[in-house]
Amino acid sequence: MKKIFKAFIIMILALIVCIPMQTMVQASTFTSMSSKKDVEVSKPWTVSFNKALSASTVNTTNIKVVDEDNNYIDITVALANSNKTVVTQPLKSYEYGKTYTLIVTKQVKSSDGKVLPSEVRMDFTTKSSPTKxxxxxxxxxxxxxxxxxxxxxxxxxxxxxxxxxxxxxxxxxxxxxxxxxxxxxxxxxxxxxxxxxxxxxxxxxxxxxxxxxxxxxxxxxxxxxxxxxxxxxxxxxxxxxxxxxxxxxxxxxxxxxxxxxxxxxxxxxxxxxxxxxxxxxxxxxxxxxxxxxxxxxxxxxxxxxxxxxxxxxxxxxxGFANTDTTYDTTSTATCAADILVNVQEGDKYTLPVTTDVTMSNNTKKTLGVTWLNNVLNISDIGTYTYYGNINDTSIKVKAIITVEAAISPTTPVIIATPISTTTPIIITTPTTELQSTVIGEKLFIYLTPSANVVSTLNTAIRLHGGVTINNCVYFSSEAMRRISVPVPIGVCNTHQYLTYLNSNNWSKTKDIKQLTPGSLCFTTNDCTGYPTHTFVFMGWVNDGDYTVAYVADNQGHAVHTRSMLAKGDTDAFAFFMSK
Missing domain, CATH: 3.40.630.40 (Zn-dependent exopeptidases)
Known part of the structure; x- marks a missing residue:
């Protein structure tokens, strides 16, 4: 029998264990090394040899780690030191307080074919989980x-x-x-x-x-x-x-x-x-x-x-005790935009019980309002201002109510088309600008109250000579003028409207998912090659569902729903303009 030589030295930190090895296997049993305690959950084992190994026998089949239930643990096995050292490491850390077994099988051979006399096993237990x-x-x-x-x-x-x-x-x-x-x-x-x-x-x-x-x-x-x-x-x-x-x-x-x-x-x-x-x-x-x-x-x-x-x-x-579980308020109310409302004399109107408030982080939040005077004068033509307190804040809000002369439905006002620059006409505009500089946001805020939709529609009908149909451009352009966007009064169809928007650098987008409240939407083209309808997008009925929207246009006396698809007499959404 050839001389027995030292082959393995299994080390963790300063520990060294020697395992004998010889030419032929003499036993089928395995050799148990002394178990190790409090092992780091991610520490590698280093297995050293006094001569080079056959690289083909160094793999995760011949050197492996199993847990208490004999399940294999994913490890890496790598040769080093001129093929005289093998480093085994878990792909993921071992679990705390668990016992594992490192196994070196008899199939590991030196480069000249020598093998272990028996399989070698060593149990090790990882350290307990941290207690602090x-x-x-x-x-x-x-x-x-x-x-x-x-x-x-x-x-x-x-x-x-x-x-x-x-x-x-x-x-x-x-x-x-x-x-x-x-x-x-x-x-x-x-x-x-x-x-x-x-x-x-x-x-x-x-x-x-x-x-x-x-x-x-x-x-x-x-x-x-x-x-x-x-x-x-x-x-x-x-x-x-x-x-x-x-x-x-x-x-x-x-x-x-x-x-x-x-x-x-x-x-x-x-x-x-x-x-x-x-x-x-x-x-x-x-x-x-x-x-x-x-x-x-x-x-x-x-x-x-x-x-x-x-x-x-x-x-x-x-599993650590913790008493610091409170969190700071991320924002506070800073200001509220003026509420701009246009009504006709004799109409009914109630001041809103809530309004949108700008928070310190520039987000919007709806808060309650307590008005100092709930008695409204909407029987006399003129502009009236009312003040309210935003609940639970020191912020005040102002409602500016403009009362216009009522239009008799039996006596249409005739205005020549196109409108002459010398033809007198009353166009109601806000007495104060909205705080936002974003046109779409201004348009959304202005058209949210039903009274403003009705007032804008009445003026659109007046601009169209008392005609009550085909007023979408009249309605949209009038709403724009009321937030201080100078759309010419003579703009009366989608061709003229798009020409104005394009010349003033409004962007055109077809992706319906990018719509934001206040965007100007246009439908599919008619036989003239221009959109059949325009409306103001006010929001989605259901988040993530891009088929039904809330809109403001000449087809309702308040914000209402509209299918964005071709459905019956409704033309499909084609694109929107924004700035």
Whole structure:
């Protein structure tokens, strides 16, 4: 029998174990090495030999790890040190407080064909889960460094992520956690192609217990997409628990739409979650392509709440006691636009009980109004101003009521067409401009009260010489003049209307999903080659359903519904104009 030589030295930290090896197998039983305790959940085993190995025999079939139920654990096996060393490492960290077995089978051979006399096994038990934050390490990833995603105002997604991530790190450090960042400034040491591997290595070297990636969502086909969602992989049960804990707390803190936890698919952009050895998630904190959420994402208050929510969700996941569970109000009321109403003498009108208020983060919120004087004078022609208090705020709102002379339905007013520049005509315009500079938003606000729709329609009929049909352009152009857009009075058909809009740099869009309240919509063409109808878009009846809309036009005495499809006598939506 050939001389027996030392072949294996299994090491973890400073531990060295020698296993004899000879030319022929002499026994079919396995050899048990002494078990190891309190092993780090992500630590690799290093198996060393005194001579080179046959590379074809070093693989995850001949060297493997199984759990307590004899299930195989995904590991990597790599040769090093001129093929004299094998390093085994779990693809995902082992679970806390579990016992595993490292197995080196008899099929591992040296380069000259020598084999082990028997299979070698070693049991090891991982350390218990952390009992306090100081035993817990968090790797925070301010993601999307190479992303070109920006908000309309030019703020980059990567900067929002960094700002929020640094706030999260500060909170966790104050609670005793160990924190490491993949980056803590607007600079990285890796290339775009090596980004995922670099981040995974940072988490591994820190022995991180969790990996938290902070992201900003985007969806350009639909600017109304909103809400928060958290992504995870299913290859580790802890991932789902981590995602659920953080998602629930984020919704509590922000009151955002709950898009739920999402499983990362095979074609997902979150490949790094498959490379980190510890449990990990990707938190999408809102849509930068949504105008309202863009403002929130950029605000310090929202970032603070999101960071605190992630910290609180993490503590719940880790089982740590936490009493700091309150969140700051993200915005306060700052101002309310004047309410502009036109009525005819003798009409009935009631001051609204609610109105839209601009918040400190530039979003809109509907709040109640208490009016100082509810007695309205709409029997005398003139302009009257009424004041109200926005409930639970120090903000006041002003309602400006313009009372016009009533038009008798039996006595049409005849006006020559086209209208001469010397022909006198009364066109009611607001006595004050709306605070918004966006034409569509002004138009939406003005046409929301039914009284304004009726007043605009009455004037459109007057402009059309008392004719009560085919007044869509008269109606739309009159509404525009009432918000100080100088559409010529002589504009009376879609050809002239489009000529005016195009000459004043209004943009034309066919994508119905990009419609915003106050946009001017046009239907399909008639036999002349011009749209058959125009109306003002006021909103969707059902979010995500682009078939039925709320509109304002000459076909109703208030905002009403309209099919955007060709249906009966209704022509289909073709495009819209905005500025």
């Amino acid at each position: 934050p100081s035993e817990f390490t968090v790797c925070i990833d301010p993601a999307q460094y190479y992303s070109t995603i920006t908000s309309k105002s030019g703020v980059k997604a990567k900067d929002i992520n960094l700002s929020t991530a640094l706030k999260l790190g500060t909170i966790l450090k104050s609670r005793g956690f160990n924190v490491v960042y993949t980056r803590d400034s607007d600079a990285v040491s890796w290339t775009q192609g090596g980004e995922d591997d670099a981040k995974a290595l940072i988490a591994k070297n820190a022995n991180a217990d969790v990996f938290l990636s902070i992201n900003t969502n985007s969806y350009t086909p639909d600017a109304t997409a909103n809400g928060i969602e958290t992504y995870y992989t299913t290859n580790k049960s802890a991932n789902k628990l981590l995602a659920s804990s953080l998602q629930a707390e984020l919704i509590t803190a922000t009151k955002a739409k709950n898009r739920g936890i999402q499983v990362v698919g095979s074609t997902s952009n979150f490949a790094m979650l498959n490379k980190t050895s510890c449990p990990g998630i990707v938190a999408e904190l809102g849509f930068i392509t949504n105008p309202s959420e863009e403002i929130l994402l950029e605000s310090q208050q929202y970032q603070n709440n999101a960071a605190k929510a992630i910290a609180n969700g993490l503590m719940k996941y880790a």
